[in-house]
Amino acid sequence: MRYSSIIVEDLQAAADFLKKFCERSGIIDVQGHYLNAEDALVYLSENVVDLIFLDVEMPGASGFELMDRLVYNPQVILTTSKTEYAYDAFQYNVTDYLKKPFTYQRFLEAIQKVQVRKDEQDAETGTDHIFIKADGKLIRLENEDILYIESMGDYVKFVTEAKKYITHNTIKNLEAKVDPQRFLKVHRSFIVNLARIDDIQENCLYIRGANIPVSKAHKSRFMQKIKVV
């Protein structure tokens, strides 16, 4: 599993140092470095990340203020040079608290905590929703509301009862991110919500009148997943 992340840090050297550790870990993708909370919030209003490396004292809003304004809850590792924030860090339930500068070994310990927490979250919530970037904002879609997802080249279409959402993504990428208990790829261009299938006929399935092909390559797995009595 790889984790997408951003670094929010007003000290360039500290950010450079951290980026090297992330690269070396092989599992942390740094999607951006922001020198203040405001710029980071602009990015986070349109993009979802798994993890934020967050300094506390920065020009403008603090790291804690950034967390107050987040619309979703990625994991946070606080990176600060002050131990006095430990109590606040506990209150905000951050994943870990790194005092700058820190060694690679200490960084790895923090990443292990991220992995443990991710596993716990997945076990607890069963990932009942996803966020997609569409119409210039992040939209929460409940898994149960999604009928199917269709590829449109470099874009995908999320089809729900009420609306269709087009977003920049690929079926391949989404296959790894949606709940595998509920969703299944049945064709190179389609992921379907197994609970929303109405009928199946030969190499096609139907969801609310839409005809979705089931390819030969995916049929066997599909037939294993559905309940035939």
Add this chain to the structure above:
Amino acid sequence: MLQEPRTEFVFSDHFHQLYLEDLYDGDLRAAEEIFLSSIRTISSELSVASVLFDQGNVEGVRKVYHKIKPLFGYVGLLSVQEFVQQFEEECTQTAGTSDLLFSFNQINEVVLDAVYLIREEQIKLRTFNNKRA
């Protein structure tokens, strides 16, 4: 018993050899980059602190020193980092810049000396890295 350095590069006496070895884990090119970046940041932030001090903005001065404090850790000057920490605490307990003048001059002197040492060490690192490349 003194511990032997793990890398062939030996930092000058002011710098904490074993701490830096732990931090950079043999990546002396990264150390060179961080030393250079630290010099630039500290130098520019000192000018900012000076302006803020003249404006009587103690909290602003504290924030500048809070920002540069970890850099002395990244370069292995741990006593300077500790000294900056003490100054930062003094800022929180002082009402105005007049009470802080002596400490402010003192910290600036310490930090400027540190910048000189970091620059010397960065040149030494660069020479070493270039020879090894």
